[in-house]
Amino acid sequence: MNKYLSLLIFIAAFQGVNAQYQTENLDLENNYIQPESIVKVGENHYFIDFGKAYFGNVEISSTQSQNDSLVFHLGEKLDGEFHIDRNPGATIRYRKSKLNQLLANEPVSPKMSPYKRNTTGAAIILADSIGAIIPFRYCEIENLKIPIESIQIKQKALHYKFNDDASAFSSSNAIMDSIWELCKHTIKATSFTGYYVDGDRERIPYEADAYINQLSHYSVDNEYTMARRTNDYFINHPTWPTEWLLHTVLMFHADYMYTGDIEPLKKHYDNLKLKTLMDLERADGLISSKSPNLTKDLILKLGFKKANTQIKDIIDWPPAQKDTGWKVALVEGERDGYEIVPVNTAVNAFYYYNLKLMTEIATVLNKTEDAAFYKKKAELVKTTINTKLFDAEKGYYIDGEGSSHSALHANMLPLAFDLVPEEHVASVAAFVKSRGMACSVYGAQYLLEGLYKSNEAEYANSLISDTVGDRNWWNMIKVGSTMTMEAWDVRHKPNADWNHAWGTAPLNAITRYMWGIKPKTAGFKVAEINPKLGKLTHTSIKVPTKHGFILADFKKETDKTDRYTITIPEDMSAEFILPKTLKKAYLNGKKVKRKALHLALETGTHHIKIAY
Numbered sequence: 027m028n029k030y031l032s033l034l035i036f037i038a039a040f041q042g043v044n045a046q047y048q049t050e051n052l053d054l055e056n057n058y059i060q061p062e063s064i065v066k067v068g069e070n071h072y073f074i075d076f077g078k079a080y081f082g083n084v085e086i087s088s089t090q091s092q093n094d095s096l097v098f099h100l101g102e103k104l105d106g107e108f109h110i111d112r113n114p115g116a117t118i119r120y121r122k123s124k125l126n127q128l129l130a131n132e133p134v135s136p137k138m139s140p141y142k143r144n145t146t147g148a149a150i151i152l153a154d155s156i157g158a159i160i161p162f163r164y165c166e167i168e169n170l171k172i173p174i175e176s177i178q179i180k181q182k183a184l185h186y187k188f189n190d191d192a193s194a195f196s197s198s199n200a201i202m203d204s205i206w207e208l209c210k211h212t213i214k215a216t217s218f219t220g221y222y223v224d225g226d227r228e229r230i231p232y233e234a235d236a237y238i239n240q241l242s243h244y245s246v247d248n249e250y251t252m253a254r255r256t257n258d259y260f261i262n263h264p265t266w267p268t269e270w271l272l273h274t275v276l277m278f279h280a281d282y283m284y285t286g287d288i289e290p291l292k293k294h295y296d297n298l299k300l301k302t303l304m305d306l307e308r309a310d311g312l313i314s315s316k317s318p319n320l321t322k323d324l325i326l327k328l329g330f331k332k333a334n335t336q337i338k339d340i341i342d343w344p345p346a347q348k349d350t351g352w353k354v355a356l357v358e359g360e361r362d363g364y365e366i367v368p369v370n371t372a373v374n375a376f377y378y379y380n381l382k383l384m385t386e387i388a389t390v391l392n393k394t395e396d397a398a399f400y401k402k403k404a405e406l407v408k409t410t411i412n413t414k415l416f417d418a419e420k421g422y423y424i425d426g427e428g429s430s431h432s433a434l435h436a437n438m439l440p441l442a443f444d445l446v447p448e449e450h451v452a453s454v455a456a457f458v459k460s461r462g463m464a465c466s467v468y469g470a471q472y473l474l475e476g477l478y479k480s481n482e483a484e485y486a487n488s489l490i491s492d493t494v495g496d497r498n499w500w501n502m503i504k505v506g507s508t509m510t511m512e513a514w515d516v517r518h519k520p521n522a523d524w525n526h527a528w529g530t531a532p533l534n535a536i537t538r539y540m541w542g543i544k545p546k547t548a549g550f551k552v553a554e555i556n557p558k559l560g561k562l563t564h565t566s567i568k569v570p571t572k573h574g575f576i577l578a579d580f581k582k583e584t585d586k587t588d589r590y591t592i593t594i595p596e597d598m599s600a601e602f603i604l605p606k607t608l609k610k611a612y613l614n615g616k617k618v619k620r621k622a623l624h625l626a627l628e629t630g631t632h633h634i635k636i637a638y
Contacts, residue, residue, distance in 0.1 A: 047150050047151065047221065047259065048150070048151045048152075048153060049150065049151065049152050049153050049156070049219055049220050050153050052186070052219075052220035052255075053186055053187040053220065053251070054156075054184060054185070054186055054187075054218065054220055055184075055185065055186075055187055056082070056182055056183065056184055057080070057182075057183040057184075057185065058085065058180040058181070058182060058183075059076050059077075059080070059180060059181040059183055060076075060180060061074045061075065061076055061179065061180075061181075062075050062076060062077040063075045064174065065108050066174070067108045067109070067166075070168065070169050070170050070171055071166070071167070071168050071169075071170070072166065072167045072170060072174055073108040073109070073110075073164070073165075073166050074164065074165040074166070074167070074179060075163065075164055076162075076163055076164070076165070076181040077163070077508075078163060078211055078215070078508040079102050079161045079162055079163040079215065079507070079508045079509055079524070079525065080161065080162075080163075080181060080183030080184070080185065080215050081159050081160065081161045081183065081184050081185070081215060081216075081218040081226070081525075082159050082160075082162075082181060082182045082183045082184045082218075083100070083135045083136070083138065083157070083158075083159055083160075083182050084098065084100065084135060084136070084165050084179055084180065084181060084182060085133050085134070085135050085179070085180050085182045086125075086128065086133070086134060086135070086136075086177055086178070086179045086180075087131070087132070087133040087134070087177065087178050088128050088129075088130055088131075088172065088176050088177040088178070089130060089131065089176045089177075090130055090172045090173070090176045091127070091128060091129050091130045091172075092127060092128040092170070092171055092172045093127050094127070094169060094171055095124050095125060095126050095127065095169060096124070096125045096128060096136075096167060096168070096169050096170055097122065097123075097124055097125075097167070097168040097169055098122070098123045098124070098125065098136045098165065098166070098167060098168075099112070099120070099121075099122050099164075099165065099166040099168075100119075100120070100121050100123075100138070100160060100162040100164070100165055101114065101118075101119060101120035101121070101162055101163075101164050102114065102118050102119050102120070102161055102162055102163055102164075102506075102507070102524050102525075103118050103120070103506055103524070104164065104506060109166075110164050110165075110166055115516060115520075116516040116519075116520060116521055116522045116523065116524075117225070117226065117227040117512075117521050117522060117523040117524075118516075118523065118524050119160040119161050119162060119226060119523075119524075120160075121138045121139070121160050121162075123136040123137060123138045123139075124136065128172070128177075135157070135182060137157065137158065138157075138158040138159070138160065139158060140158040141160075141226075143227065143228060144226060144227060144228055144229040145158070145229075148228075148230050148263075149223075149228060149229040149230055150219040150220075150221050150223055150229050150230070150231070152218075152219065156184060159184060159218070160226065161215070161226055161509070161524065161525045162181075163508055165179065165181075167179070183215070184218045185214055185215060185217045185218050186214075186217035186218070186220055186249075186252055187249065188213075188214045188217065188247055188249070189247050189248070189249070189570075190214075192246060192247045192248055192568070192570040192575065193210065193245065193246040193247065193567075193568050193569065193570055194566070194567065194568040195536065195537075195565070195566070195567045195568070196565065196566050197562050197564065197565035197566075198562050198563040198564050198565065199487070199491050199562060201491040201493060201500060202487065202490055202491045202532075202536070204500075204503060205490055205491065205499045205500070205503075205532050206532065206533055206536060208499065208502065208503060208508070208509070208510060209242060209499075209510055209529075209530035209532055209533035210246050210533060211508060211509060212242075212509040212510045212525070212526075212527050212529070212530050213239070213242050213243050213246055213247075213527060213530060213533070214246075215509055215525065216239070216509065216525055216526075216527045217243075217252060220252055220255065221252065221255060221256045221259060222235065222236035222239040222240060222243075222252065222253070222256045222527065223235075224512075224526065224528070225512055225523040225525050225526040225527075226523050226525050227512075227521065227523050231256055231259050231260065231263070232265050232270060233260055233264070233265060233270040233271065233273035233274055233277070234267070234269065234270050234273050234343075234468055234528065235468075235526070235527065235528040236256050236257075236260070236273070236277060237273045237276055237277050237280070238468065238471050238527065238528045238530060238531060238534070239527040239528065239530070240253045240256070240277055240280055240281075241280065241471075241534035241538065242527065242530040242531075242533045242534045244280070244284050244534070244570075245533055245534045245536075245537035245538065245569065245570075246533065246570065247570055248570035248571060248572055250281065250284060250285050250572075253277070253280075253281055254281055254285075254290060256277075257274075257277050257278055257281060257290065258290075258294075260274055260277070260329075261294055261297050261329060262329045263329065264301070264328055264329045264330060266330075266335055266336060266337055266338060267337075267338060267339070267340035268303070268315045268337055268338065268339045268340065268373050268376075269339065269340055269341070269372065269373060269376050270340070271301055271303060271328065271337070272301070272302070272303060272373070272376035272377060272379075272380055273376075274298065274301040275298050275301060275302060275380045275383050275384060275387075276379070276380075276383065278290055278291060278294065278298060278387075279383045279386065279387060282387070282390070282548055283544075283545045283548055283549075283550075284545060284549070284550065284571075284572070285548075285549060285572060286548040286549020286550070286551065286572070287549075288390055288391065288548075291387050291390065291391060292391060295387070295391060295393075297329070298384065298387065299384070300324075300327055300328055301328065301380075302377065302380040302381065302384060303315075303377065303380075304377075304381075304403070305317075305319050305320075305324055306319050306320055307403075308369075310406070310410045310414070311403060311406035311407040311409075311410045312369050312374050312377075312407065312410055312411070312414075312427075313369075313373065313374060313377050314368045314369045314370075314373075315337045315338060315339050315368075315373070316368040320337060322334065325337070339366055339370060339372070339373055341361045341364045341366060341370075341372050341433075341435055342359065342360040342361050342362075342364070342435060342465055342466050342468065342469045343359075343360060343466055343468055344359045344360060344466070344513065344518070344519045345359040345360075345361065346358045346359040346361060347359065352519070352520050353520075354517065354518055354519065354520065355515075355517045355518050356518065360464075360465055360466035360468075360469060360513075360518070361433060361435065362433040362434040362435060362461060362464040362465065363431060363433055364425050364431070364433035364435055364436065365425040365426065365429040365431040365433070366425070366426070367425065367426035367427055367428050367429050368426075368427070369426055369427040369428075370425055370426030370427070370429075370436075371411065371415045371423050371424065371425055371426050371435075371436040371439070371440070372425075372426075372435045372436055372439050374407065374411055374415070375411070375439035375440050375442075375443050375445055376439065376443070377407060378404060378407045378408055378411065378443060378445055379443040381400050381401075381403050381404035381407060382400075382404045382443075382444075384396075384400040385397050385400040385401045385404060388400055390548070408445055411423075411440070411445060412445070412446075412447060414427060415427065415436075416450070417432065420432065420453075420457075421450060421453030421454065421456075421457070422436075422437050422450075422453055422454045422457040423436045423437050423440055423454065424436060432457065433461075433464075434458060434461040434464045434465055434469075434473070435465060435469060435472075437454050437457050437458050437476075438458050438465070438469070438472050438473045438476045438477075439472055439476070440454065440476075441454055441455065441458060441475075441476030441477070441479060441480050442472040442473075442475040442476040442479065444479070446480075451480050452480075454480070455476075455477070455480040455481075455482050458473070458476060458477065458480075458482075459477075459482065459485055462497075463489060463492070463497045463498065463514075466513060466514070466518075467510065467511070467512070467513060467514060467526070467528060467529040467531065468528050468529075470489075470531045471528075471531040471534075471535070473489070474486050474489065474490070474531055474532070474535040474539065475535065475539060477489075478535065478539035478540060478542075478558050479539070481558065483540060483558035483559065483560040484560035484561055486535070486539075486540070486560075487540065487559075487560040487561070487562070490532045490535070490536070496514055496515040496517070496518075497514045497515075497518075498514070499529070499532060501514060501515055502514075502524075502529070507524040507525075509524060509525045509526070509527075510525075510526060510527065510528075510529030510530050511523065511524050511525075511526055511529055512524075512525075512526035512528075512529065536567075537567065537569055539558065540557070540558055540559060540560075541555070541557055541559070541565070541567050541569070541578060542554065542555055542556030542557050542558060542603065543555050543567070543569045543576055543578065545571075546600075546601055549572060550571040550572055550573060550598055551597075551598055551599075552598065552599050552600065552601060553571065553576060553594070553598060553599070553600040553601070554600070554601055554603065555576075555578065555592065555600050555601070555602045555603065555627075556602075556603035557578075557580065557590070557603075559580060562580070562582075563581070563582045564579075564580060564581045564582065565579075565580050566578065566579045566580070571595065571598065573595045573596065573597045573598045574595025574596060574597075574598075575595060576592070576593065576594060576595065576600070577591075577592070577593040577631075578590065578591070578592050578593075579591040579592075585638075586637060586638045587635065587636070587637050587638075588635070588636045588638075589633070589634070589635050589636075590602075590632075590633070590634040590635075590636075591631065591632070591633055591634075592627055592631070592632045592634065593630070593631045593632075594627050594628065594629050594630060594631075594632070595629065596629050597629070598629065599626065599627060599628050599629065600626075600627040601624045601625070601626060601627070602624055602625040602627055602632075602634060603623070603624050604618075604622060604623060604624060604625065604636070605636065605638075607638055608636050608637065608638060609637050609638055610636075610637040611625070611634065611635065611636050611637070612633075612634070612635040612636075613625050613632065613633075613634055614632055614633050615633070
């Protein structure tokens with residue numbers, strides 16, 4: 027078999043057969059962006075840099091007419107100074123188009139040929155009025171025979187409504203600041219369909235992509251409609267990886283925590299129960315995609331259109347070279363050599379977290395018996411994982427039942443999902459740190475969460491701001507992308523794109539775990555603020571909520587004194603979690619009781635001093 031045939035079959039399984047979703051009547055808008063620079067590179071030939079890539083086209087207007095044709099080149103990548111790469115490789119975008127003439131005082135955009143793969147089948151289809159668009163930063167114009175001063179050219183950027191002023195971040199780490207801005211721009215720019223889609227290659231929603239996109243979107247804007255629309259999409263359009271299905275409950279729970287609205291939980295409760303994959307459970311509580319209970323009837327109930335759809339554990343993406351035929355930098359893909367056995371730790375860590383969240387969901391919906399049922403199941407799964415899948419001699423988890431191998435993923439996921447008993451957190455975290463960034467940009471979401479939760483903030487911060495090699499976010503900026511990429515580098519995924527929002531883990535990790543700002547109660551009625559700032563000497567953040575914006579500022583005055591200024595908007599309060607190592611704390615000038623675990627912050631501005 028041709029080595030690429032298996033790859034095509036493997037990828038085709040992702041696309042499925044879905045009804046086309048269109049962007050008509052969604053809150054999409056065009057933003058017209060002026061060039062940052064225009065350079066004449068030859069006779070009648072100009073190079074234009076708009077500063078950042080957006081999805082869209084250019085719009086050109088002129089005070090003079092040109093009856094001769096103009097040639098336009100749009101692209102994301104350069105292959106030399108002032109020259110767009112005409113053959114950028116992977117799924118990095120480039121398009122050439124022609125404008126037959128330019129009429130005075132009539133704004134016009136050149137027409138581009140669409141890519142078949144992202145404008146047919148399961149792709150989210152753009153309205154006809156939008157036309158073909160691509161992500162691009164650069165433009166070249168050839169055969170411009172009228173003076174450049176007579177024309178005005180703009181980047182016509184399409185995106186979902188977005189409040190640029192709803193969020194902000196700065197710190198004493200300039201690299202971290204750059205990564206945060208990269209991620210924020212990605213969230214805005216990739217919203218061009220009104221759904222959380224994977225990237226420009228397919229423009230299809232996938233659960234794992236969407237969940238990271240959702241958390242990052244919530245961290246920079248208080249607009250929740252796009253997340254809810256995407257969540258609804260997955261009810262009847264699931265995708266086949268086991269872990270992707272197990273993100274569905276996470277997305278609906280996040281929607282509830284940020285909005286406080288229980289209606290989606292009510293409406294889709296029965297489907298969420300199915301999406302936990304509880305039907306695949308065996309007597310000891312663990313699940314397997316190889317279970318005989320995964321019948322054709324269950325496949326259809328889960329929302330798949332074909333009863334013969336194969337659900338398969340994915341662990342991380344891209345998978346091993348043997349699965350794809352790609353010649354990649356790591357032949358095991360992004361799995362850290364994970365041994366995928368039928369009953370594995372990664373899938374069951376997700377399953378435990380699903381049960382934990384379903385306990386909360388059932389409680390909110392006053393389904394008391396269900397809540398007790400899920401709580402009991404969660405306890406059983408946690409006990410079984412820690413009994414059967416934990417290597418007591420080594421002090422960390424194995425990949426699954428019957429395996430003697432331990433990969434990063436088998437340990438970072440238990441850390442992220444609060445599965446690790448307190449007495450083993452240190453040894454599991456130490457193993458996780460020993461593996462470095464042995465996961466994909468997707469897996470990095472859970473790596474960062476697990477590290478911050480296990481009090482490894484300084485190491486997590488170092489991963490976010492790492493500049494060595496290519497397995498970091500800085501490499502995305504270094505190679506020229508202005509959005510997070512699908513993979514660390516194209517050598518790790520030969521068809522990777524430069525516009526994948528699942529690469530924005532640092533944004534939501536900084537907001538939700540480094541600064542520790544997230545809803546404690548549904549609808550952000552009460553916020554939790556639990557800073558784990560590592561060695562940063564100063565940092566400020568603005569976090570959107572449905573009630574307004576939380577403002578937080580930190581300064582390390584001395585080695586033993588920290589100062590925080592926190593502003594809480596109206597109609598909400600917050601709990602500021604105090605570090606366990608403090609000696610004294612002061613709230614608005616008043617000394618706090620020594621045994622206090624947190625500070626209650628009401629609406630308004632508060633000054634907190636902590637001495638060590």
